[in-house]
Amino acid sequence: MNQPLIIRRHYLVRAFILLGLALFIAHLTRSGALYFYIAPRMEPLIRYVPIPLVLMAICLAYQALFQRSAALCDCERPLSASGWKNAAVYGLFLFPLLLGTLLPDQELGSFAAAKKGMSLSSPLLASEQLEEIFKAPDPYNTEFAALAQRLYPEPVIEVKPEIFSETIGAIELFQDKFRGKRIKLSGFVYQDEELIQGAKQFVLGRFLVLCCTADSSPFGVIITSDHPVSGLAKDAWLEVEGIIEPQTRQGKSIITIKAERLSEIERPATPYVYPNGDSIQVWDNISR
Numbered sequence: 001m002n003q004p005l006i007i008r009r010h011y012l013v014r015a016f017i018l019l020g021l022a023l024f025i026a027h028l029t030r031s032g033a034l035y036f037y038i039a040p041r042m043e044p045l046i047r048y049v050p051i052p053l054v055l056m057a058i059c060l061a062y063q064a065l066f067q068r069s070a071a072l073c074d075c076e077r078p079l080s081a082s083g084w085k086n087a088a089v090y091g092l093f094l095f096p097l098l099l100g101t102l103l104p105d106q107e108l109g110s111f112a113a114a115k116k117g118m119s120l121s122s123p124l125l126a127s128e129q130l131e132e133i134f135k136a137p138d139p140y141n142t143e144f145a146a147l148a149q150r151l152y153p154e155p156v157i158e159v160k161p162e163i164f165s166e167t168i169g170a171i172e173l174f175q176d177k178f179r180g181k182r183i184k185l186s187g188f189v190y191q192d193e194e195l196i197q198g199a200k201q202f203v204l205g206r207f208l209v210l211c212c213t214a215d216s217s218p219f220g221v222i223i224t225s226d227h228p229v230s231g232l233a234k235d236a237w238l239e240v241e242g243i244i245e246p247q248t249r250q251g252k253s254i255i256t257i258k259a260e261r262l263s264e265i266e267r268p269a270t271p272y273v274y275p276n277g278d279s280i281q282v283w284d285n286i287s288r
Helices: 004-031 040-047 050-066 083-102 110-116 139-151 161-173 279-287
Strands: 156-158 182-190 201-208 217-224 237-249 252-264
Touching (some): 004 040, 110 182, 110 217, 139 279, 161 182, 161 217, 161 279, 217 237
Parallel strands (some): 156 182
Antiparallel strands (some): 182 201, 201 217, 237 252
């Protein structure tokens, strides 16, 4: 059994950590920076997390400051009285909180893409070949096939952020059928000598976020140009319009885009893309 003074100190530290987390999440929610860390479908859940955190912090602080010593409990597991050990354990919670407070809120970019590894195919794509045009080989790809049928008649296929990865996946799945079609999309500039060939190419990238940025997957499309593009600033946001040109590199079929127009744009308010459970409905709504 610990001395009451040690238990009170532990309670106060835990109350401080919980309160700090609550204030940090409340700050992200109020400033609109929460999307830097989690997907939109998680936001309604995280938005109200500060409420139980504050309540727990108040309970712990009350016990530490006003509870009678005889009523204090260390839950049958003695709490450490070692300053170094306590600093190491609580530091695991304080360090990320400190980083989140001191570092600016910013979107993932080339540095994170290089660490994770840029993919040249949609992370949502299940397979690459079809036996018949626009016919899904399995139930998973049914939505890709249906979306491809809607994309194909378009004079210019505009890759909408709401169904970005699904659109790229549908084009990849039927890339030979989409050869020569015009396309327009936007993303950030990513340069990687292992992915591009020469000074007239770069990767237009996006981050697909499932739940939070920790599980994000960087993927992109190779953009080719008639002129050198090495002068493009890393992480600059561009809108590209061009022609779809499937290629085979290192034995793998990928889509590339022959750029006809490159326009620098402002970074979108929401720079990430997210998987959509009903891309067909979203496309139909956009088309209307």
